[in-house]
Amino acid sequence: MKFLLTIQLCLLAIIVAGLNVADVQAQEPTEATAELADVDGNVVGQATLVSGAEGLQIQVELTGLNTTEGEHGIHVHEVGSCTPDFTAAGGHYNPFGAEAGQAAGDMNLQNMDLAADGSGSFEFTSDALTLGAGEATLFDDDGSAIVVHAEPNDEVGGAGARLACGIIVASSADMVESPAALPQTGGDSSSSLPLLAIIMGSLMLLVGGLPRLVHKAS
Numbered sequence: 001m002k003f004l005l006t007i008q009l010c011l012l013a014i015i016v017a018g019l020n021v022a023d024v025q026a027q028e029p030t031e032a033t034a035e036l037a038d039v040d041g042n043v044v045g046q047a048t049l050v051s052g053a054e055g056l057q058i059q060v061e062l063t064g065l066n067t068t069e070g071e072h073g074i075h076v077h078e079v080g081s082c083t084p085d086f087t088a089a090g091g092h093y094n095p096f097g098a099e100a101g102q103a104a105g106d107m108n109l110q111n112m113d114l115a116a117d118g119s120g121s122f123e124f125t126s127d128a129l130t131l132g133a134g135e136a137t138l139f140d141d142d143g144s145a146i147v148v149h150a151e152p153n154d155e156v157g158g159a160g161a162r163l164a165c166g167i168i169v170a171s172s173a174d175m176v177e178s179p180a181a182l183p184q185t186g187g188d189s190s191s192s193l194p195l196l197a198i199i200m201g202s203l204m205l206l207v208g209g210l211p212r213l214v215h216k217a218s
């Protein structure tokens with residue numbers, strides 16, 4: 001009987017350990033990217049979004065966007081779609097219903113400065129946007145996109161035609177538990193594991209033993 005209990009406990013320990021590994025929760029993304037393409041589908045740049053202490057750091061690098069030299073409006077738009085054309089990205093992302101020109105997606109009306117060859121860099125830290133959960137998440141039901149325009153911003157964030165668009169995607173490395181974090185999870189579960197195993201083992205024993213008791217009694 002003791003031997004049987006040992007086997008049961010061993011099996012249970014394995015099952016419980018397995019359950020704990022499977023129960024690793026998806027983490028909130030802290031990094032995201034967007035590949036920007038022009039209206040012809042040519043890749044013209046990359047955006048990198050990183051959650052930091054001061055907010056969401058948005059960095060955009062463009063190379064070879066076919067447009068005029070100078071300032072161009074750049075925004076976060078409310079839908080993570082650039083097809084069939086860039087109007088699919090919708091208006092400026094405005095999770096708090098702010099006035100035009102004050103929306104989180106307006107990125108405080110900063111322009112991106114492009115050289116004659118269509119290259120340029122843009123950096124902005126937003127305290128209004130987040131990759132994590134919450135009202136201002138870029139990962140709401142329909143996602144979000146970054147759009148570069150033909151003109152500089154006017155006072156309400158109008159900036160002319162949409163020249164480049166990129167859907168914001170969470171960096172995959174953030175979405176899965178990193179191997180380094182696994183031992184910690186394992187360590188947490190190991191403390192509760194023997195207790196769980198004993199409880200479940202006892203339950204099984206009880207259930208297994210009951211018919212015999214019933215049989216004896218009758």
Ligand SMILES: [Cu+2]
Nearest residue numbers: 074075147149
């Ligand atoms: Cu825009």
